[in-house]
Amino acid sequence: MRGLRLRNATCTAIAPTGTLSILAGTSPGIEPLFALAFRRHGVLSGETLVETTPVLERVLAESGLQPGPVIAKVLEKGNLRDVEGVPESLEHLLVTALEIPPIRHLEVQAAFQRHVDNSVSKTVNLPHDATREDVAWIYRRAWELQLKGVTVYRFGSKRTQVIELGAADSPDRYLHGSKCDPEECRL
Secondary structure, three states: OOOOOOOOOOOOOOOOOHHHHHHHOOOOOOOOOOOOEEEEEEEOOOEEEEEEOHHHHHHHHHOOOOHHHHHHHHHHHOOOOOOOOOOHHHHHHOOOHHHOOHHHHHHHHHHHHOOOOOOOOOEEEEOOOOOHHHHHHHHHHHHHOOOOOOEEEEOOOOOOOOEEEOOOOOHHHOOOOOOOOOOOOOO
């Protein structure tokens, strides 16, 4: 802005924060909560860790709900969708990555990309039944939004995954995401 020539190709960057946040015990940046409860495979010498989102119990208590029964259900399926006794407002407050429509993932990334020289690390999480056309649409839309990069992950696309929804032995019996009208899924 002052007419000085810069040696740097870029001045601003955001480090990929998904994995780094695990090490630091912090927020994963612009990534939404992957799940409220999940199993992380292959860590600490091949162990499986069961994790719950720390904010869950606090939000339930502040809402006057008994955390025990709700958390038991969340441990099975990973999210609050259709858990008996949980108001819809909490389902929307604690929405998870697979419940967010792809366009919303892209819009969040675009909001940050406008202010960062390098590409912004962000994953568009898709349910298992996402099609090639869904993925193609995401890449086209990312280009239209002038994103410098985009990551797409279709849940269950690998035989084994690092992260599985819920803490139960077979959480795959539950919905791994939802395709919803972006106008109906606004937060």
